[in-house]
Amino acid sequence: MPHQSTILAFCCTWCAYPAADLAGTARMDYPAELRIIRVMCSGMVHPDLVLTALEKGAAGVMVLGCRPGGCHYRDGNTITLARMEMVEELMEDFGFDRRRLFVGWCSAAEPDRFADMVRRMSARLERLQGAGEEN
Amino acid sequence: MAFRIAAQWLHSCAGCEMAILDTGSRLLSLLDGIELVHMPLLVDNKYHAPDRPPEEADIPPADLGLVSGGVANREQLELLQAMRRRCSFLVGLGTCASHGGIPAMINSWPLAEGLAATYENIESGTPPAAGSIPAPLDRVYAVDEKVNIDLLLPGCPPDPEQIHQVLTTLAAGTRPPARTGSVCDRCPTRRHSMADRPQVRRFVEAAAFDPDRPVAAMPCLLEQGLLCMGPVTAGGCEHHGAPACIGARAPCRGCYGPVAGQGNQMVAMMNILASHGLDFRSVVDRRAMLRFAGAHGLLRPVKPK
Amino acid sequence: MAKITINPVTRIEGHARITIHLDEAGDVRETRLHLTTLRGFETFVRGRAAEELPRIVTRICGICPWLHHLASAKAVDRCFGARPPAAAQALRELCLHLAHISDKILHFFFLAGPDLLPDTDPRARNLAGLARQNPELAEEVVRMRVQAQKMLELIGGRAIHPVAAVAGGFSRPLAEDERRQLARQAGQLLDFALRAMAHAKTEIFPLHRGPAAEAGAIRTGFLGMVDGEGNLQLYEGGLRLMQEDGTVTDFPAHRYDSFLAEHAEPWSHGKMVYARCWQQGFSMDPDRPAGIYRVNTLARLNVADRIATPRAQEELEEFRSLSGRPAQSTLLFHHARLIELIHACERSVELLAGNDITDQCIRTRARPGAGRGIGVVEAPRGTLIHDYTTDEKGCITRANLIVGTTHNIAPMNMSIRKAASGLIRGGRYDREMLNRVEMAVRAYDP
Ligand code: SF4
Ligand code: SF4
Ligand code: SF4
Ligand code: FES
Numbered sequence: 001m002p003h004q005s006t007i008l009a010f011c012c013t014w015c016a017y018p019a020a021d022l023a024g025t026a027r028m029d030y031p032a033e034l035r036i037i038r039v040m041c042s043g044m045v046h047p048d049l050v051l052t053a054l055e056k057g058a059a060g061v062m063v064l065g066c067r068p069g070g071c072h073y074r075d076g077n078t079i080t081l082a083r084m085e086m087v088e089e090l091m092e093d094f095g096f097d098r099r100r101l102f103v104g105w106c107s108a109a110e111p112d113r114f115a116d117m118v119r120r121m122s123a124r125l126e127r128l129q130g131a132g133e134e135n
Numbered sequence: 136m137a138f139r140i141a142a143q144w145l146h147s148c149a150g151c152e153m154a155i156l157d158t159g160s161r162l163l164s165l166l167d168g169i170e171l172v173h174m175p176l177l178v179d180n181k182y183h184a185p186d187r188p189p190e191e192a193d194i195p196p197a198d199l200g201l202v203s204g205g206v207a208n209r210e211q212l213e214l215l216q217a218m219r220r221r222c223s224f225l226v227g228l229g230t231c232a233s234h235g236g237i238p239a240m241i242n243s244w245p246l247a248e249g250l251a252a253t254y255e256n257i258e259s260g261t262p263p264a265a266g267s268i269p270a271p272l273d274r275v276y277a278v279d280e281k282v283n284i285d286l287l288l289p290g291c292p293p294d295p296e297q298i299h300q301v302l303t304t305l306a307a308g309t310r311p312p313a314r315t316g317s318v319c320d321r322c323p324t325r326r327h328s329m330a331d332r333p334q335v336r337r338f339v340e341a342a343a344f345d346p347d348r349p350v351a352a353m354p355c356l357l358e359q360g361l362l363c364m365g366p367v368t369a370g371g372c373e374h375h376g377a378p379a380c381i382g383a384r385a386p387c388r389g390c391y392g393p394v395a396g397q398g399n400q401m402v403a404m405m406n407i408l409a410s411h412g413l414d415f416r417s418v419v420d421r422r423a424m425l426r427f428a429g430a431h432g433l434l435r436p437v438k439p440k
Numbered sequence: 441m442a443k444i445t446i447n448p449v450t451r452i453e454g455h456a457r458i459t460i461h462l463d464e465a466g467d468v469r470e471t472r473l474h475l476t477t478l479r480g481f482e483t484f485v486r487g488r489a490a491e492e493l494p495r496i497v498t499r500i501c502g503i504c505p506w507l508h509h510l511a512s513a514k515a516v517d518r519c520f521g522a523r524p525p526a527a528a529q530a531l532r533e534l535c536l537h538l539a540h541i542s543d544k545i546l547h548f549f550f551l552a553g554p555d556l557l558p559d560t561d562p563r564a565r566n567l568a569g570l571a572r573q574n575p576e577l578a579e580e581v582v583r584m585r586v587q588a589q590k591m592l593e594l595i596g597g598r599a600i601h602p603v604a605a606v607a608g609g610f611s612r613p614l615a616e617d618e619r620r621q622l623a624r625q626a627g628q629l630l631d632f633a634l635r636a637m638a639h640a641k642t643e644i645f646p647l648h649r650g651p652a653a654e655a656g657a658i659r660t661g662f663l664g665m666v667d668g669e670g671n672l673q674l675y676e677g678g679l680r681l682m683q684e685d686g687t688v689t690d691f692p693a694h695r696y697d698s699f700l701a702e703h704a705e706p707w708s709h710g711k712m713v714y715a716r717c718w719q720q721g722f723s724m725d726p727d728r729p730a731g732i733y734r735v736n737t738l739a740r741l742n743v744a745d746r747i748a749t750p751r752a753q754e755e756l757e758e759f760r761s762l763s764g765r766p767a768q769s770t771l772l773f774h775h776a777r778l779i780e781l782i783h784a785c786e787r788s789v790e791l792l793a794g795n796d797i798t799d800q801c802i803r804t805r806a807r808p809g810a811g812r813g814i815g816v817v818e819a820p821r822g823t824l825i826h827d828y829t830t831d832e833k834g835c836i837t838r839a840n841l842i843v844g845t846t847h848n849i850a851p852m853n854m855s856i857r858k859a860a861s862g863l864i865r866g867g868r869y870d871r872e873m874l875n876r877v878e879m880a881v882r883a884y885d886p
Contacts, residue, residue, distance in 0.1 A: 150502020
């Protein structure tokens with residue numbers, strides 16, 4: 001089941017995506033199961049997208065944007081935060097563990113922070129899957 | 136030959152059929168031009184001969200079929216399939232048909248538990264057993280999850296005007312115009328801003344409005360902090376110039392189902408609350424936002440943590 | 441052993457099938473009325489905020505959603521300790537009577553009426569057939585029914601699946617110009633009801649009396665609502681159980697579970713209700729019934745001492761002089777239905793006469809909290825009971841619903857049994873006989 005380990009990341013075009021780009025050109029090491037979807041702003045990620053991704057088999061979803069105060073549309077990432085807090089709660093209604101969603105920030109110049117967030121998420125999902133198998 | 140209509144109710148409440156009757160005197164002129172070949176509420180057509188073991192339900196061929204209600208048991212499924220086979224054009228009438236409707240709320244419970252409460256107070260006799268009653272499906276389905284449907288006409292029930300329009304256009308051989316837009320799109324209330332409403336209020340006290348002035352003078356109910364599902368619900372219910380419930384000074388509960396075919400009204404509404412900075416935790420029972428559209432797998436038993 | 445199946449029972453307001461089991465000689469051994477859908481409302485209302493229930497339980501029945509709406513609103517008021525203002529009570533009561541009016545027209549003329557058409561071709565035994573034979577009558581009944589529906593829509597925004605009865609009262613007040621319009625329309629409905637009665641007394645009811653009608657007769661007790669003076673009540677009052685011999689037991693509606701109990705049969709989704717307080721247990725044997733009573737029009741007229749509106753009272757007196765009290769013949773439900781139609785019209789006219797109903801104070805604040813509330817109204821199909829328990833957040837933890845039809849399931853089974861055994865002998869039957877079996881069900885208006 002290859003896509004069982006897919007992590008889908010929504011990255012904003014101004015910070016998270018350039019950071020991912022840099023991480024790539026710098027040949028930084030991060031988990032290969034990541035698939036990136038570029039969005040203008042993390043504030044555009046509708047909850048439906050997150051839930052649909054999980055529904056369709058993604059192991060985890062990341063929503064990554066600019067650091068607080070750094071959103072290029074002023075308060076896009078504040079909305080993201082409020083929204084994703086709500087999505088975490090909804091995930092349980094749909095039978096998903098809330099830890100399968102990761103919300104994080106980095107600036108365009110922080111590829112290491114980006115790679116680190118992906119590694120942390122991948123490790124978290126691995127632990128979750130391990131716990132799941134024990135049951 | 137007259138235009139033949141067959142109507143079959145499934146997991147329904149008969150409200151959709153009442154809405155057909157509420158087309159009023161036009162009902163009789165409609166009946167004049169068509170032949171109603173099957174409709175258990177009004178016409179004595181039986182599914183089977185009395186002495187034959189039930190095989191395929193006997194539904195006469197029809198140009199137009201109307202099915203109301205979702206699908207919850209084997210018998211309803213067989214009737215739906217028979218309708219599909221016998222009708223050239225099949226309409227899913229009402230929100231139960233298009234999205235499961237209120238009865239699909241049971242989808243939040245595992246099958247066995249779901250029906251147990253009904254018989255909790257029984258002091259004598261035995262609750263129904265498999266075999267002599269139609270076997271339930273694992274959950275309540277919308278009709279388009281089971282067969283191809285040519286047109287879905289949501290609404291709980293759909294407005295009689297719309298039903299009349301759809302029946303007459305189809306009888307005339309054309310397709311009715313598609314419906315678009317949300318309940319809010321057709322709501323005349325005054326809108327200003329959501330800014331100063333941190334909490335969602337329960338509808339246990341009256342909305343603020345001036346009883347001597349028309350509904351257009353009332354401030355939007357959502358902006359009043361009442362949970363109004365207008366933004367995430369398909370429009371089409373208005374009469375006397377306002378969505379039906381808003382006219383009664385009561386918030387919309389979403390009975391026309393999601394604005395776009397397969398949307399999730401709960402997710403969409405919670406998103407609106409969260410994006411506008413309302414405390415989404417102040418919603419007492421968010422699953423009830425899916426009360427009309429729990430089919431298509433949207434409502435399901437919550438797994439214990 | 442042969443089995444005859446009538447599926448579906450048509451021109452009734454729900455899903456049902458009848459099976460008739462014959463013995464070796466081809467005589468009726470057993471009959472069953474199977475109600476074939478179960479939707480689980482008692483389960484899925486759990487966890488819901490109680491004030492939402494009046495807008496959810498309407499979907500139990502699209503033909504009398506107002507009755508569920510109102511019983512539910514009453515139950516929620518009691519859970520939350522709210523007392524609706526007088527104008528709200530008047531508006532609710534008005535809506536209840538208007539809902540009875542449209543329902544009675546529907547049932548009498550659209551569903552049961554076609555059985556009385558001389559044409560026996562089953563394909564013509566319906567509204568369209570009626571329209572061909574008597575276009576003016578058909579036009580008028582369709583128009584009058586819709587008029588009552590439109591009146592409900594004007595008052596509460598929606599006629600089917602209403603929203604206007606809310607915890608603590610009503611969602612909007614009635615305006616003076618609306619009141620005047622409604623009063624005029626209610627007068628028209630009353631005129632129609634009186635004409636319908638006059639017509640039925642010469643053309644229809646004579647057919648309901650005499651030996652043919654007695655064929656399907658069963659003898660049972662009755663249940664209905666009355667006020668402190670013994671007047672027929674549909675919206676608010678106490679309950680009265682009457683035994684076959686006419687002795688009565690009065691009890692407050694909220695104590696229903698001390699007087700009534702529920703029974704289930706493995707072949708039907710419908711729960712059955714019986715009189716616990718008679719201490720006979722439960723039996724549907726038509727020759728030796730136990731605990732069985734009936735509800736709906738005939739039952740209400742049997743238990744009531746009188747009707748508080750004059751024209752309906754006149755009709756009741758005449759009815760009693762012909763049929764006695766309690767009247768038992770099932771077909772008399774139809775006559776009783778038209779008497780109640782007149783009463784509902786008269787009561788609507790009364791409620792719309794004064795200015796009290798336009799008072800703008802229509803809602804008090806309801807405080808969600810823990811409690812139990814029992815809301816009872818008389819629905820067209822019989823005594824309707826909504827019994828809710830809430831937790832400290834005001835969410836439902838338990839709901840017990842006894843809908844009008846439920847009380848009549850056992851008696852319907854008995855009537856079917858009687859009708860079938862009287863008609864089917866030696867394994868011979870035809871469509872007409874089977875329709876007569878169905879007519880025994882239609883009288884109850886399930
Ligand atoms: S859509 Fe509404 S009115 Fe139609 S059958 Fe379902 S519950 Fe009844
Ligand atoms: S939220 Fe409700 S009251 Fe406000 S505009 Fe939309 S439908 Fe109207
Ligand atoms: S306002 Fe909402 S709940 Fe009311 S009728 Fe319209 S769509 Fe249905
Ligand atoms: S642009 Fe990066 S979060 Fe808004």
